[in-house]
Amino acid sequence: MFARLKGFSRAFWTANIVELLERGAYYGVFIVITLYLSRILGFTDVEAGLISGVFSGGLYLLPTFTGALADKIGFKYSLLIAFTLLSIGYFGLAVIPTVLESNGLVDYSNEIIKFTGLLESPQQWAIVPIMIIIMIGGSFIKSVITGTVAKETTKATRAQGFSIFYMMVNIGAFSGKTIVKPLRMAMGDMGLVYINYFSAGLTALALIMIIFFYKSAKDEGQGKTISEIWTALIKVCTNGRLLALILIITGFWMVQHQLYATMPKYVLRMAGEGASPSWYANVNPLVVVLTVTFVTRIMASKTPLISMTVGMFIMPLSALAMASGNLLSGGDIDLGFMSMHPIALMMVAGIALQALAESFISPRYLEFFSLQAPKGEEGLYLGFSHLHSFLSSIIGFGLSGWLLSKYCPDPRLFDSHESWAIASSNAHYIWYFFAVIALTSAISLIIYGKVINRLDAKVKHI
Structure with missing residues (x-):
């Protein structure tokens, strides 16, 4: 095994290690980003959802364009730019509360944060350019790291190379989310601030590694122009199929x-501050890693559309499981090795079902998407295969903010716990909305499959 691992270049290992560091930094911050925006900066649920949604959406839309730029200037320079921006951005998230407090707009000195003018001040929105910096930096990572893995492997080692890359991504995601709970337990809401120092430290370490250890075989001056990328985007958006x-x-x-938009606020408000949303979120990568190979194997003889459809029908069950926690009466449920609040337990069950659905859908989606692209242009079109995440981030986070404010509002907005309990008595309705969305998508996919099969059949008879 170790002999095989030695067959990879220094650039390959450097790229994978910095990917682990970047994912740890990103997920440590992103799992609590809506909490940070609301609790530390005073944004409403709707505002926090919109800001987070645009941020997440940009991370999926920009890589195709920054990837084109990376091809022009070279991978090393691109990674230097990326980790410099990320380090500045995460450090900015960490220090902006101090700046606001020094300006007399907020008081973080007590256990309960007191806003003393921040909610009426335009300085509250200074967070937006900082998040744009992180978004741009992160967009380089997605294209350059995968590009490095492809360039630094051979046909014989490529499968193993991407397997190592996928493992690093999940280790980083798991470790970043895991550290959030201890920080919150030790520091309360200020832990949401100090997690950014942790992330800035990880990306700064990655920057140092790129400076001293990264030398890629990928030369600058290659790849598509921005104009060609725009042309491809227009072609995808005008391709009805x-x-x-x-x-x-x-x-x-x-x-x-x-998992990031609604879940953290929902479980903390409904299950109490002792809940661990960052740890619950780790169930997702854990279940994906444990099931994706098995699911892919058992569905190998089925078409991508069938596999995707199975996953799509699991998603409504996931949302319904999340809703059911609020319907269970009584105290914590004894699991033998630990006790969990009903809402937390059913949230974990829902997240596990989401991950299982992802195992059916994600590996086959790119395959199916490429089959729908015109012959000879699969690579160009696959650059925009993640447009769904751009749309779902903006719409999903925005909808989350509205649903939270309507059915599961912030307890700090109420004079008493009793009045908040009345206002949040139907908090589980949030998940009914997403169950309907998931079921509609699943049914739509069946209709889509029948339509394209008829269209393809007509073409064959012409």
């Missing part, structure tokens, strides 16, 4: 994104 597929899959990802 591809556009319909993107819109249908958007429904799946709208529900999936609630």
Whole structure:
């Protein structure tokens, strides 16, 4: 095993290690980003949802364009730019509360944060350019790291190379989310601030590694122009078959994104401050890693559309499981090795079902998407295969903010716990909305499959 691992270049290992560091930094911050925006900066649920949604959406839309730029200036320079921006951005998230407090707009000195003018001040929105910096930096990572893995492997080692890359992504995601709970337990809401120092440290370490250890075989001056990328985007958006597929899959990802948009606030408000949303979120990558190979194997003889459809019908069950926690009466449920609040337990069950659905859908989606692209242009079109995540981020996070404010509002907005309990008595309705979205997408995918099969059949008879 170790002999095989030695067959990879220094650039390959450097790229994978910095990917682990970047994912740890990103997920440590992103799992609590809506909490940070609301609790530390005072944004409403709707405002926090919109800001987070645009941020997440940009991370999926920009890589195709920044990837084209990376091809022009070279991968090393691109990674230097990326990790410099990320380090500045995460550090900015960490220090902006101090700046606001020094300006007399907020008081973080007590256990309960007191806003003393921040909610009326335009300085509250200074967070937006900082998040744009992180968004641009992160967009380089997605294209350059995968590009490095492809360039630094051979046909014989490519499968193993991407397997290592996928493992690094999940280790980073798991470790970043895991550290959030201890920080919150030790520091309360200020832990949401200090997690950004942790992330800035990880990306700064990655920057140092790129400076001293990264030397890629990828030369600058290659790749597509920005004009060619725009032309491809227009072609995808005017291809009815591809556009319909993107819109249908958007429904799946709208529900999936609630892992970050709705879940953290929902469980803390409904299950109490002792809940661990960052740890619950780790169930997703854990179940994906444990099931994706098995699911792919058992569905190998089925078409991509059948596998995707199975996953799509699991998603409504996921949302219903999340809703059911609020319907269970009594105290914590004894699991033998630990006790969990009913809402937390059913949230974990729902997240596990989401992950299982992802195992059916994600590996086959790219395959199916490429089959719908015109012959000879699969690579160009696949650059926009994640447009669904751009749409689902903006719509899903925005919808989350509205649903939270309507059915599961912030307890700090109420004079008493009793009045809040009345206002949040139907909090589980949030998940009914997403169950309907998921079911609509699943049914739409069946209709889509029948339509394209008829169209293809007509073409064959011409």
